[in-house]
Each structure stands twice: as structure tokens, then as C-alpha cells.
Amino acid sequence: MAQQSQPVTYKFGSFALDAETGALIRGNTPALLGQRGAALLRLLLERASSPVGKDALIEAAWPGLNVEESNLTVQIAALRRALEQDGGERWIETLPRRGYRYVGPPVTRGDTNADEAGNSATLCVPEKPSIAVLPFGHSVEAAWFADGMVDDIITGLSRIRWLFVIARNSSFVWRGRVADVKQVGRDLGVRYVLQGSVRRADDRVRINAQLADAASGAHIWAERYDRTVGDLFALQDEIALAVVGAIEPSLRRAEVERIRRKRPDSLDAYELVLRAQPDVDSGMPDRAAIALPQLQRALALEPTYALAHGLAAMSHHNRFLRAGLKEEDRSASVRHARLAIVHGRDDALALTFAGFSLGMDAHDRQAAFAAFEAALALSPSTALAWILGSVVAGWAGEAERAVDWSERGIRLSPFDPWAFAAYDAQALAHFCRDRYAEAASAAYKSNLANPAHSITWVQLAASLAALGRFEEAKAAAACVLELQPTFRISSQFAGVACAPELAAKLGEALRAAGLPE
Incomplete structure (x- = not known):
């Protein structure tokens, strides 16, 4: 005898x-929506948080x-009235x-009989990384400031x-409640939770913010901001911008660690891109060779994936500039950069990598x-x-823009994987202005941030x-050649179109350090 399907409850x-x-039940009170209303609500709930087009909704209700x-x-309109209590x-x-989207509380789905037997339903959680920003705790006089800042953080994220x-x-809905991040994760169907507090005393404001993994409860990132x-x-605005800027790389690192625990053959395009990113971020050609096959797999799955094109552009840039200046790598870098722009007009990170390849x-x-x-924008x-804009400006000899942009990048994300590049840009800018002590200080910071990158040793x-x-300069030059045996002063400068005046000054110093022409 065929097994009957169980009634589904959302x-x-x-x-x-x-x-x-088609019954909509609140507490013990049912309200009949009718066949069409129930069909519409069911489709919206099944695709919770995702847009549902008008055609799909009409087909569901009037097949x-x-x-x-x-x-x-x-x-x-009738559905909204039924839910308005x-x-x-x-x-x-x-x-x-376009259509409509369900943006209410998390949805659980289960069969009615199983629920009656005491089995828990399965939470509908988005496949991509998800975050909830809880209302920040605050003193009475800081209430409007805290809420406004959280609104700005949500908008930025x-x-x-x-x-x-x-x-x-x-x-x-968590306002005024003690928030256990694991419970928040279950209730809101998210992987990460951001919470914090705002306190004001006289002319000082102190903001604390913490980002946690909702599954484990472990803190991923925390910061305190003290301002007058x-x-x-x-x-x-300033604090909201700083929080969002710091969260993005922290979330990426957390996602990379999560994905590393999955089997490589089970990864989709998004996961392949995230898995490749640390190798791209290294800036070195041997790691680019590891990243590129994963990015190629991602592009085979999704040929218009803008960020995959952007990271492929950066990977080929790393190979071009630090593995022999081969024309095929340069042209591949530019080709992927242009595709990233074509497909990524709404993707800030894809546009960023594309801009760097076009400039360099x-x-x-x-x-x-x-x-x-x-x-x-x-x-x-x-x-x-x-950060990457500051590097392009640095090699162009635009010292003022290089310093300004690098400082903005570091202020937003002081522990960014690319922080070394911002310090590298500062070293170029200070060197351009004959401020060699400041240049050395910035170069040391770049070197500490990424000692495996040859250009940090060049600066x-x-x-x-x-x-x-x-003597110290020659020791640094030896590290350049160890990391990048093909390094030659003139070809390196030609590869990045270094500003002529800066190239002349840098070249003289690098020859004195013992690097080959």
C-alpha cells in the first residue's frame, strides 16, 4: 500500500x-485564507528572504x-491583513x-504528524552567510544614537x-532581552550575530561591538570605539562605517575556515571562490597556481560570476608580476578584470579587484x-x-593620494589580509617625498603583515x-631574490609602469642594496 504524504505545516x-x-492558525484561532491565498503564502514562505516574481506567484495561485x-x-493585501495582528x-x-519577498520571522517547516510526535522542524536558513544585527544595549541618553548606528550598520552590511x-x-524583537547567540541563531536562522553596547558619559561615547558564530557561540571579532x-x-556614520569595514574580512575568514572542513568535490561556485581567496590574498605566484584551478571550476559552474573573474584577474596579476612577466598572464589578468566589470556592476569587491588589474x-x-x-559608491x-587604490596611486607617484587612501583602508580594516599592501603604498609615497625613515617604518609594517610577499622586502x-x-638593505634584497628569483629592477618597474622620477630614485637605492638591474 502506498505511503500517504504527511500534511505540511509552516x-x-x-x-x-x-x-x-489553507488554514492560517494564530494560537488556537484558525483563519481560512482560501486556496489562492494559501498558495501564495506557501510559495513566499518556501522562498523566505528571496524575491519571488509576479509570474511565479500568479502561476502558484491561478495555475x-x-x-x-x-x-x-x-x-x-488580504494576506497582509490576515497577518497584521x-x-x-x-x-x-x-x-x-518585480514581485514580493517574505521578510518576517524565520520559517520552520515540518509534517504535522511528526510535530505531534515531538520531533523538531527544520529551520529554513539561507545558503549564503547570514547575519543578524541585534539592537545595541544603551544608556537612556544614548538610545537614539544607538538605534541610528545599528540601522546604519544593517544598511552597510x-x-x-x-x-x-x-x-x-x-x-x-530582541530589544531589551538577554541574547544568547545560539538561541538567536536558531530563532532568526542565521550563522552570525553582531551585538554591542553604547555608553555615554559627559563628552565621551564608548561603543563595544562583538561578532559571534551562532552555532558555537565563539567570538570571531570584537572592538571598542572611544570617541569625543x-x-x-x-x-x-563613522562608527557604523568602521564596524562594517572590520566585519567583512572577519566574516570571510570565518567562512573560509568553515568551507575548509567540506570535501573539495562537494563545493559549489561560491564556496570554491571563498576557498581560493586566501591563496589570492597571499600576492604570490605559487599560491595563485593553487587558486586558479578552483576559480576555473567556479567559472565553469557560473560563467558570469563577477567575483570569480576578479580573483582570477588578481591571480594572473600575481603570476605576471612575480613569475617572469609573461604576456599570457598580463592579458589574462586584463581579460578577467574586464569581465568582472561587465558582470559585477553591483559587486564592490569584484570591481575592486578589476580596478587593480586595470591599473597595474x-x-x-x-x-x-x-x-x-x-x-x-x-x-x-x-x-x-x-587599499588597492593606494597601491596604484603609489606606483603612479601620487604620494598624497597613496597615503590618504591607504590610511582610510587601514582605519576601516586594520587586520585586513591586504593591510600589507596599504603599508607598501605608504612606503612608496614616503620614498617619493624623500622621507626615507618614514618609508622604512611603513616597509617594516608591510613586512610584518606579509613576510612571504617579495615586494614588502623590495620596499x-x-x-x-x-x-x-x-648591510640591512642587502639582507632584505637577499630575501627578495629568495622569494622572487626572476626579480630585475628595470623589468619590474616596466611591469607596473612606475612613475619615471620614482623609478629613478628607487632604482638607485635597489642597485645599492645589491638587486640586479
Whole structure:
């Protein structure tokens, strides 16, 4: 005898939808939605947090029929009225000219009989990384400031294309409650939780923020900001920008660690890209050779994946500049950069990597800064755009912009994997201005941040030689050749189109340090 399928129930907030009968139950009180209303709500709940097009909704409620769009509008309005007792009229978001999206409390799905037997339902969690920003605890006089800052943080995180961010209406149900991050993760269906506090005393404001893994409860990142009260709106913007800038690389590191525990043959395009990123971030050609096959697999799965193209561009740049200046690597870098721009007009990180390759490998600095500025217009907290832009400016001899952009990047993300590049740009800028002690200091910071990158040793060797510290300069030069045996001063400068005046000064110092012409 064939086994009968179990009735399916969707639970969200204080409601439950019986998909078989179309009954919407709140507490013990049922309200019949009707066949079409139930079909619409079921589809929205099944695709919770994802856009659902009008055509798909019409087909679900009126299968095979040609109906006016106004019928859908009427049914959605009826659904909102049915949910309004708990503020649920805001749970169905209108996407103009596109469709609708469910943005309410997390949805659990289970069969009715199993629930009655005491088995727990399965939470519908987004596949991509997800985060909830809880209302920050605050003193009475800091209430509006704390809420405004959290709103800005949610907005900033929402601009990160690869991250799913819980809507404010859902995360703010935790206001005034003691938050256990594991429980928050279960209730809101997220992988990460950001929480914090704001305290004001006289003319000082102190903000604490902590990012935690909701599965383990372990802290991933924490920071404290102490500021003098001035323009509170400007301060609110500054702290929100700093928090978002610091969170993005921290989340990426956490995601990379999570994905490393999965079997390589089970990875999808997104996971392949994340797995490749640390090797790309190294800046060195041997690691690029590890990253490129994973990026090629990702692009075979999704040929228009903009970030995969951006990282492939950077990988080929690393090979070009530090593995023999081969034309095939330069042209591949530029080709992938242009594809990243074509497919990634809404992806700040893809535009950032594309801009760097265009500036460094195509020697088109105008196009590079157009890409960087487009990335920053999308997401002002993209620290990497400031950092890589500073490097392009540094080799162009634009000392003022190199220092300004590098400092902005480091302020946003002091522990960024690319922080070494920001210090490298500062070393170039100080060297350009004949400030050799400052150049050496920045080069040491770059070297400490990434001692496996040959260019950090190039800047250190040049700065020390310019200071007359030749023994130390020669030791740094030996490290350059150990990491990059093909390094030659003239070809390296030609590869990055180094500004002529800077090339002449750097070249003299590097020859004095013992590096080959």
C-alpha cells in the first residue's frame, strides 16, 4: 500500500500555515485564507528572504489561467491583513515591478504528524552567510544614537552582495532581552550575530561591538570605539562605517575556515571562490597556481560570476608580476578584470579587484580609479578598494593620494589580509617625498603583515639603502631574490609602469642594496 504524504505545516512568528487545508492558525484561532491565498503564502514562505516574481506567484495561485496582475495585488493585501495582528503586514515586502519577498520571522517547516510526535522542524536558513544585527544595549541618553548606528550598520552590511542580512524588524524583537547567540541563531536562522553596547558619559561615547558564530557561540571579532562627542550624526556614520569595514574580512575568514572542513568535490561556485581567496590574498605566484584551478571550476559552474573573474584577474596579476612577466598572464589578468566589470556592476569587491588589474597590468589608471570609485559608491566600507587604490596611486607617484587612501583602508580594516599592501603604498609615497625613515617604518609594517610577499622586502631594501644602512638593505634584497628569483629592477618597474622620477630614485637605492638591474 502506498505511503500517504504527511500534511505540511509552516511556522513563522506566532502563526502556522497548514498547507493542505489553507488554514492560517494564530494560537488556537484558525483563519481560512482560501486556496489562492494559501498558495501564495506557501510559495513566499518556501522562498523566505528571496524575491519571488509576479509570474511565479500568479502561476502558484491561478495555475494555467491568464489573470490580471490586479488579482495578485488584491490577494497580497488580504494576506497582509490576515497577518497584521503581530505587525505581520510588514512581513511581505513589495519589490517594485518585480514581485514580493517574505521578510518576517524565520520559517520552520515540518509534517504535522511528526510535530505531534515531538520531533523538531527544520529551520529554513539561507545558503549564503547570514547575519543578524541585534539592537545595541544603551544608556537612556544614548538610545537614539544607538538605534541610528545599528540601522546604519544593517544598511552597510546589506550592501555586501555575498551576505544575507536579517531585516531590522526581525532582529529588533530582541530589544531589551538577554541574547544568547545560539538561541538567536536558531530563532532568526542565521550563522552570525553582531551585538554591542553604547555608553555615554559627559563628552565621551564608548561603543563595544562583538561578532559571534551562532552555532558555537565563539567570538570571531570584537572592538571598542572611544570617541569625543561632537557632531553625533557624523560620529554615528563613522562608527557604523568602521564596524562594517572590520566585519567583512572577519566574516570571510570565518567562512573560509568553515568551507575548509567540506570535501573539495562537494563545493559549489561560491564556496570554491571563498576557498581560493586566501591563496589570492597571499600576492604570490605559487599560491595563485593553487587558486586558479578552483576559480576555473567556479567559472565553469557560473560563467558570469563577477567575483570569480576578479580573483582570477588578481591571480594572473600575481603570476605576471612575480613569475617572469609573461604576456599570457598580463592579458589574462586584463581579460578577467574586464569581465568582472561587465558582470559585477553591483559587486564592490569584484570591481575592486578589476580596478587593480586595470591599473597595474593594463596601465590604465583612469579606468582603475573609475572602478575603485564605483565600488566605493556601492559600499563605502569596502576597505580593499581604498587599499588597492593606494597601491596604484603609489606606483603612479601620487604620494598624497597613496597615503590618504591607504590610511582610510587601514582605519576601516586594520587586520585586513591586504593591510600589507596599504603599508607598501605608504612606503612608496614616503620614498617619493624623500622621507626615507618614514618609508622604512611603513616597509617594516608591510613586512610584518606579509613576510612571504617579495615586494614588502623590495620596499624595505630601498628604504634602508637610502638611509645608508647597506648591510640591512642587502639582507632584505637577499630575501627578495629568495622569494622572487626572476626579480630585475628595470623589468619590474616596466611591469607596473612606475612613475619615471620614482623609478629613478628607487632604482638607485635597489642597485645599492645589491638587486640586479
